[in-house]
Amino acid sequence: MGTNDTIAAIATAWGEAGVSIIKISGSDACQLASKIVRFKHPPYDVAASPPRLMRLASIWDADSDEAVEIDGAVDPSGSIDPEGSIDPEVLVVYFKAPSSYTGEDVVEIQTHGGVLVAQLCMEALLRRGARHAEPGEFTKRAFLNGRRDLSQCESVLGIIRARSAVALKAATRTMGGECSSFAADIRSELLTLQGDIEVGLDFPEGAAPYRSDEDISNAIETIRLSLEDLLDRCSMGLLLREGVRVVLTGRPNVGKSSLLNTLVKHARAIVTALPGTTRDVIEEVITRRGIPIRLVDTAGIRAPMDEIEASGIAKAKEEASRADVRLWLIDASLPLSPEDSDYITSEQVSPQSCLDIIVLNKCDLPQAVSEDDVRAISPSCQVLSISVKTGEGIERLKEMILSVTAGTLDGALNVSARQLAEVRAALESVAAAGAAVSQKHDAVAACLSDARMCIERLLGLGITVDDALLDSVFSRFCVGK
Ligand SMILES: Nc1nc2c(ncn2[C@@H]2O[C@H](COP(=O)(O)OP(=O)(O)OP(=O)(O)O)[C@@H](O)[C@H]2O)c(=O)[nH]1
Numbered sequence: 251m252g253t254n255d256t257i258a259a260i261a262t263a264w265g266e267a268g269v270s271i272i273k274i275s276g277s278d279a280c281q282l283a284s285k286i287v288r289f290k291h292p293p294y295d296v297a298a299s300p301p302r303l304m305r306l307a308s309i310w311d312a313d314s315d316e317a318v319e320i321d322g323a324v325d326p327s328g329s330i331d332p333e334g335s336i337d338p339e340v341l342v343v344y345f346k347a348p349s350s351y352t353g354e355d356v357v358e359i360q361t362h363g364g365v366l367v368a369q370l371c372m373e374a375l376l377r378r379g380a381r382h383a384e385p386g387e388f389t390k391r392a393f394l395n396g397r398r399d400l401s402q403c404e405s406v407l408g409i410i411r412a413r414s415a416v417a418l419k420a421a422t423r424t425m426g427g428e429c430s431s432f433a434a435d436i437r438s439e440l441l442t443l444q445g446d447i448e449v450g451l452d453f454p455e456g457a458a459p460y461r462s463d464e465d466i467s468n469a470i471e472t473i474r475l476s477l478e479d480l481l482d483r484c485s486m487g488l489l490l491r492e493g494v495r496v497v498l499t500g501r502p503n504v505g506k507s508s509l510l511n512t513l514v515k516h517a518r519a520i521v522t523a524l525p526g527t528t529r530d531v532i533e534e535v536i537t538r539r540g541i542p543i544r545l546v547d548t549a550g551i552r553a554p555m556d557e558i559e560a561s562g563i564a565k566a567k568e569e570a571s572r573a574d575v576r577l578w579l580i581d582a583s584l585p586l587s588p589e590d591s592d593y594i595t596s597e598q599v600s601p602q603s604c605l606d607i608i609v610l611n612k613c614d615l616p617q618a619v620s621e622d623d624v625r626a627i628s629p630s631c632q633v634l635s636i637s638v639k640t641g642e643g644i645e646r647l648k649e650m651i652l653s654v655t656a657g658t659l660d661g662a663l664n665v666s667a668r669q670l671a672e673v674r675a676a677l678e679s680v681a682a683a684g685a686a687v688s689q690k691h692d693a694v695a696a697c698l699s700d701a702r703m704c705i706e707r708l709l710g711l712g713i714t715v716d717d718a719l720l721d722s723v724f725s726r727f728c729v730g731k
């Protein structure tokens with residue numbers, strides 16, 4: 251991917267619409283646009299147009315470039331050769347470098363919306379030397395030209411993909427620089443502390459330390475708390491963007507697929523009285539208070555009867571391991587199975603990042619298991635009785651699922667899984683630095699340096715044009731963004 255060539259793309263979605271927008275960016279943007287644009291009034295050159303002013307023009311293509319050059323010899327306000335006319339009425343706006351989205355000269359042409367008009371306009375530009383932009387290349391140039399840092403660029407995608415008002419707010423907050431400035435503050439604290447510790451390393455043996463162990467520990471703790479705060483806000487943003495992942499697990503025949511069907515309000519999954527009905531993973535999205543909830547139905551867990559069921563069960567366990575909310579359903583009309591007891595016992599030690607709820611289904615039938623029986627095994631676990639058949643407890647269950655989004659919604663920051671992983675890694679390095687204070691200060695400095703590098707990758711500092719990280723970030727964008 252070159253960086254100095256001039257790129258062009260249709261920025262609007264494919265299909266009939268009010269307008270189509272063609273974007274051109276690069277040092278030759280004006281010159282290229284001038285070859286197909288004919289303004290109705292002077293000045294006739296795109297480069298001479300007042301920046302940011304929408305101007306009426308026509309788009310004109312011809313076999314030879316000379317015929318379309320606006321050079322005064324042609325009367326630009328004169329009649330247009332219908333042979334070369336693509337669109338007799340367009341709006342053209344010029345953004346002069348560096349005050350543009352990409353930081354380069356940008357020309358945008360608004361044509362009448364229509365599949366062919368925009369396509370012909372693009373073809374005319376490509377024939378005259380523009381290169382078709384790759385996905386996200388305009389935003390990538392904005393990053394390379396210092397218009398935005400990487401976290402702001404990634405939030406552009408968050409704005410495009412937002413499916414709820416809260417997710418949109420989180421993306422707007424991030425694009426406005428809230429995540430970047432928070433992360434930049436942490437980075438400068440890390441740098442200062444690392445510098446102080448390195449100065450201290452050079453002090454002669456026996457001299458008073460530059461900063462005491464206690465002082466360093468306190469500074470590390472302050473940074474750790476800031477990173478935890480950042481992690482919470484980013485985790486919530488990712489949850490809003492990707493949706494809360496709710497995985498339905500449990501023994502066969504407990505009513506997992508019936509619950510999925512009730513929550514999505516249609517018969518999505520096959521339900522039968524035969525244990526082992528669901529073999530594959532079934533995923534559906536519902537929205538509750540603007541928050542997307544991804545429901546994942548899985549195969550019942552038992553000793554598998556055949557190879558298909560064995561793979562289904564393996565998939566169920568894999569899904570459960572990456573859930574935000576894990577529901578373990580139990581048929582409360584039957585005594586607890588060993589699998590149920592094992593699950594409830596092990597659930598006590600499950601990681602806090604996932605909310606576990608034990609769901610006692612079929613409470614319309616005579617009960618063999620009560621909520622108290624479950625609490626007797628695990629006093630702190632969340633347990634709820636429901637009946638998919640009568641609808642009892644379903645509203646309460648939805649509320650419990652949404653409790654994972656409580657609290658931090660207002661401060662949520664839109665990040666990608668990549669960015670969240672960087673924050674998590676930074677936190678681990680800072681924790682390691684804290685643990686090393688009483689032993690070796692050079693190890694502390696090294697851990698702080700690792701943490702700082704994670705934050706720098708989050709912001710995209712020090713990344714070069716050819717960095718694979720950039721390609722992986724921008725390849726997820728659409729063409730024309
Ligand atoms: N009485 C009663 N029956 C229920 C309830 N929920 C589900 N069932 C019945 O339980 C049986 C099994 O339901 P499924 O939803 O297929 O159970 P599952 O957990 O998906 O089962 P597998 O796919 O085999 O793992 C069906 O006959 C349902 O009609 C309930 O709340 N009350």
Ligand SMILES: [Mg+2]
Binds near residue numbers: 507508527528548
């Ligand atoms: Mg099922």
